[in-house]
Amino acid sequence: MTDSTENYHNPIVNKLRDAGLFIEKAFVDGQWTTKDTQFDVLGTVLGRMPSLDRDDFQAAIRSASAAQPKFFESTTGAARGALLRKWSDLILTNVDDIATIMSLENGKTIGEAKGETAYAASFISWFAEEATRSYGTTIPSSSPDTTLLTIREPVGVCGIITPWNFPAAMITRKVGPAIAAGCSVVIKPPSETPFTCMALVKLALEAGIPPQLIQVCPTKDRAAATELATNPLVNKISFTGSTGVGKMLAKLAAGTLKKVSLELGGNAPFIVFDDANLDIAAEGAMFCKFRCSGQTCVCANRLYVQKSAVKSFTEKLVQKVAALKMGAGLDPSTTQGPLVNKAAVEKAQSHVDDALKKGAKLEIGGKPRQDSPGYFFEPTVVSGVTTEMVVSKDETFGPLAPIFVFETEDEVVRLANDTEFGLAGYFFSCDVGRAWRVAQRLQVGMVGVNTGKISAAEAPFGGVKESGYGKEGSLYGLADYQNIKSITFGNLQQ
Ligand code: SIN
Secondary structure, three states: OOOHHHOOOOHHHHHOOOHHHOOOOEEEOOEEEOOOOEEEEOOOOOEEEEOOOHHHHHHHHHHHHHHHHHHHHHOOHHHHHHHHHHHHHHHHHOHHHHHHHHHHHHOOOHHHHHHHHHHHHHHHHHHHHHHHHOOOEEEOOOOOOEEEEEEEEEOOEEEEEOOOOOOOHHHHHHHHHHHHHOOEEEEEOOOOOHHHHHHHHHHHHHOOOOHHHEEEOOOOOHHHHOHHHHOOOOOEEEEEOOHHHHHHHHHHHHOOOOEEEEEOOOOEEEEEOOOOOHHHHHHHHHHHHHHHHHOOOOOEEEEEEEHHHHHHHHHHHHHHHHOOOEOOOOOOOOOEOOEOOHHHHHHHHHHHHHHHHOOOEEEEOOOEEOOOOOEEEOOEEEEEEOOOOHHHOOOOOOOEEEEEEEOOHHHHHHHHHOOOEEOEEEEEOOOHHHHHHHHHHOOOOEEEEOOOOOOOOOOOEOOEEOOEEOOEOOOOOOHHHEEEEEEEEEOOOO
16 A cells, blocks of 8 residues: 555646646545556556556445445435535535646646536536435325335446546546435546546545545556456446447346446437528537547537538638637647547547548548647538438547438438437427427437527436436436335335
């Protein structure tokens, strides 16, 4: 066991107000720990993390399992809410440091990183309030001598697996409700961006959250991490990431019938009708296509524009894209950071190449940029895209806006729904009847009407079809970490 504030050798710490927030360690059984087996984060540019093995995961799960009932039995909802509120406040107090760590490990711009830090804190403060509103019910009984009621109980130990694109918010959107409900968590943070998670956990401890309640097991050993899906002491698993990994985890979790929540891939349609305000539509496209350099599950992947609006909308979009500036995340003038790795650049390139080969027109961008360190791909717009092109089926997860043309509402709804995914969908129209109709007809879990911004602590986040199941955030998010128990009292009058 070693203390977390030993990492002063790393140049990152010079950029932080509180150097102790940069932690190259795991957190298991209430101790900051390290191991001989380690992995590099960003090719040692940033630092190294211990790579935990199956035994370590088992130790973390055992510790979380022992801690959970003690925590639940010794706290009220209000007390858990107070701990969470304090944690949220500490995150906001340390927003600059957390955003700096996040921008360095993820590449996102410092502005986006600060925004994500506030977004991450908002889930914790939201669930601090929800902790006090975890109501049961009384149910009118069909028997005269029976009284029936329900209470909510924590599911127990939760395995949490999160992605690199939102290094803070995907953790707090899961850990916030888990602690509000009285659960404990074992987190496997993303190996690309583990340091944001460690800073958040340090602040959770400072807020007074009991040490064994949150365990963090960084690893490069995928097989070791599957312990979270198979260990009988884990009661629930929550995963955000690819549909392929989600399906694999769901299969493994079925062995012990764990509760499972999956936030998986998307292939979001973004529809612009000719009765829309095209300036608002172009603004919406900028946000939900180029946020995080196009690397979000809810990013617009297919832009469908009605024929008579396509020329004007494309011009407006291209003009805005031309004003974007790629560069290092910490440079305040940067609006577009790098992609996560070489494979991400290659995927964006292959989607562009395929579209151009099959007849699409390049409006702007279209190639990697190698003049600054990192994996950059130019923000790109291609028009004249058709259903034969790969981008109509496959999520790019990069800064490519492909524009399709459509003629009728029925046609575009059919095209939009022609995918196995169903996470988010967006459309722009000033016709109120159409707004209601299309919102109902899109087969997705979340719809943005005349906006590209749909994510907030109070909004239920989650998809349908192969985008997964379960809702995060909102009044529904707590229930995913609870079991409903019915209690039937008989013969109370005796
Ligand atoms: C995601 O892309 O996984 C999350 C995006 C969001 O919360 O808005």
